[in-house]
Amino acid sequence: MIKATLEDKKRIADILTAAFENNQSVNSIIQQGRREYRIKRLMEYSFDVCSAFGEVYLSDDRQACALVVFPDQKRTTLRSLFWDLKLVFTCTGFGKINYILDREARIKALHPTEPFYHLWYIGVNPQSQNEGIGRKLLEEITRKAHADRRSVYLETSMLKNIPWYKKSGFELFAEQDFGYTLYFFRKKSTGFE
Known part of the structure; x- marks a missing residue:
């Protein structure tokens, strides 16, 4: 696993845009016109947030990536406000703000109070999937x-991903209805069991 740098942003946005093109959760928050463009803007935003308040990784072969945010380290700054505004103008639009804020509050309510890794996105280049x-x-x-004594939490709207996360040792612990079902998974660190 390689820790990504700013030079990797385009590659990571491209991988995630292709991997999440048909994802219900992603598509529920973006305006549908120019969908690929808007998904890419969302992934660039996510890269920026995770670079500032978490970590971004590439697989050794650079065909997969993961964006992790540390909610206990996330802060509102001038830079993060700029990113939020840019996201509204290029991706979500103003009409989705209430939906997104409600959605994020409902997700946050299911997260633990102790520090954890929030695996925001993990994706594989479609040509390299199933390898x-x-x-x-x-x-x-x-x-x-787990070495950092943090549990890992994530959400998915993709039914086909549920067996994959379960096989990887994640526990399905909640579901929420957002017009589609969002499934909540966790893998607890032994430091918190």
């Missing part, structure tokens, strides 16, 4: 989180 690259990256992130 074990994503699983290896997920295992490396989980090991790092």
